[in-house]
Amino acid sequence: MAKSSKSKKPSKKRKTKSTKKGCEETNPIAQAMADASNDGILLIDCNHKVALVNNKLKLWLKWNHINTDSWIGKLDKTVYKHISNITVGSKEINKLFKSVTGTPNLIAQTLNIELKNRTYKYMNVYTSPIFHEVENYLGRLWIFDDRTKEVSVDKMKTEFISIASHQLRTPLSITKGYLAMILGGDAGVLTGPMKEFIESSFTGACRLDEIIEDLLKVSRMEMGKTQPEKHLVSPKEVIDSIVNNYQETAKSKKLTIEENLIFHYSKLKLDDKLLQHAIGNILDNAIKYTPEGKKVFVRAEDFEKKKEKYLHIEIEDQGIGIPPEQKKFIFEKFFRADNVRSEDFSGTGIGLYYVAKIIDALRGKIWFNSELNKGTTFYIQIPE
Numbered sequence: 001m002a003k004s005s006k007s008k009k010p011s012k013k014r015k016t017k018s019t020k021k022g023c024e025e026t027n028p029i030a031q032a033m034a035d036a037s038n039d040g041i042l043l044i045d046c047n048h049k050v051a052l053v054n055n056k057l058k059l060w061l062k063w064n065h066i067n068t069d070s071w072i073g074k075l076d077k078t079v080y081k082h083i084s085n086i087t088v089g090s091k092e093i094n095k096l097f098k099s100v101t102g103t104p105n106l107i108a109q110t111l112n113i114e115l116k117n118r119t120y121k122y123m124n125v126y127t128s129p130i131f132h133e134v135e136n137y138l139g140r141l142w143i144f145d146d147r148t149k150e151v152s153v154d155k156m157k158t159e160f161i162s163i164a165s166h167q168l169r170t171p172l173s174i175t176k177g178y179l180a181m182i183l184g185g186d187a188g189v190l191t192g193p194m195k196e197f198i199e200s201s202f203t204g205a206c207r208l209d210e211i212i213e214d215l216l217k218v219s220r221m222e223m224g225k226t227q228p229e230k231h232l233v234s235p236k237e238v239i240d241s242i243v244n245n246y247q248e249t250a251k252s253k254k255l256t257i258e259e260n261l262i263f264h265y266s267k268l269k270l271d272d273k274l275l276q277h278a279i280g281n282i283l284d285n286a287i288k289y290t291p292e293g294k295k296v297f298v299r300a301e302d303f304e305k306k307k308e309k310y311l312h313i314e315i316e317d318q319g320i321g322i323p324p325e326q327k328k329f330i331f332e333k334f335f336r337a338d339n340v341r342s343e344d345f346s347g348t349g350i351g352l353y354y355v356a357k358i359i360d361a362l363r364g365k366i367w368f369n370s371e372l373n374k375g376t377t378f379y380i381q382i383p384e
């Protein structure tokens with residue numbers, strides 16, 4: 001996955017003193033404790049100079065041909081430059097370094113980075129200002145947590161799913177083909193229970209096919225094989241065509257889809273295929289999880305912010321809603337809430353995970369509101 005960052009801004013009321021008096025020498029006990037850690041640790045003092053580098057970080061940097069022997073007392077910007085030079089796609093880490101270089105910056109942040117080195121490759125970087133008795137700024141702590149094992153296990157899982165799904169595809173399409181032929185009468189006339197059994201087998205095979213297709217789409221996305229391809233399209237036509245694809249399904253459930261589209265631009269630069277997958281998935285859920293006779297609303301508009309054009313979409317249903325305590329899991333892979341499992345709705349729990357990945361790839365945002373037994377609204381915003 002690409003990088004993710006989270007920031008915590010402490011209260012603006014806090015006043016910091018960045019005095020040289022507050023800068024203490026690192027004592028041997030602190031150094032020994034840091035050396036015992038399994039994470040890489042870097043400490044910058046209140047004069048923006050390196051106060052401590054622990055053994056783990058020294059070792060990782062050595063693997064990248066960086067000698068840290070003379071680092072103590074060096075300015076923060078000098079060592080940040082070394083780290084940035086060994087980071088793949090250093091844009092994000094440079095941004096982070098820039099925001100804290102030479103300043104008693106109050107922001108704590110985490111960032112996933114990839115190093116050019118092949119042994120310790122993936123790191124989660126955490127940085128936080130440190131204080132003595134709340135007000136006295138002592139410096140900045142950096143913690144480098146090696147995530148190489150977790151990332152490679154994740155990659156192996158993705159590859160396994162991809163290979164297994166590919167292998168399942170061929171025998172399944174043969175099974176589906178023969179079942180369709182039998183149902184079509186190619187093997188003679190089907191009588192009562194026989195027809196029923198073959199029909200159930202065919203429905204099962206089609207369902208399995210859909211699941212495999214979903215798994216393949218997700219693994220392609222996780223392996224970075226799905227890249228956005230944007231071109232100028234009419235946003236109205238894109239949304240209209242997605243809604244039209246689901247009109248039949250909605251009708252079979254006696255549901256109506258109400259559309260409200262307000263577009264100022266006749267064309268926007270969008271990846272209509274990825275949008276089709278994302279919006280289609282959400283609309284499919286809205287229909288599936290809404291009882292007969294109710295309504296589903298699709299609203300969309302475009303707007304401009306800081307000279308960038310955006311597409312905003314809302315899909316609202318009057319369905320079963322999402323249990324409050326399970327809202328935080330909704331975008332996780334294979335997650336299905338208790339209320340949909342108990343009511344026997346079919347599904348795999350992959351759809352929203354895939355949608356979130358698409359929106360991420362399109363540099364967009366997705367969020368939702370939901371009330372149990374009242375309905376759910378999903379919101380998507382994507383830049384051009």
Ligand code: ADP
Pocket residue numbers: 281285286289317319320321322330335336337338340346347348349350351352353376
């Ligand atoms: P599924 O195949 O189960 O629909 P998704 O990944 O699309 O999987 O959605 C994950 C879970 O989120 C669903 O199983 C359901 O619990 C919940 N969910 C998604 N959309 C809705 C909705 N419109 N109303 C109620 N619950 C929803």
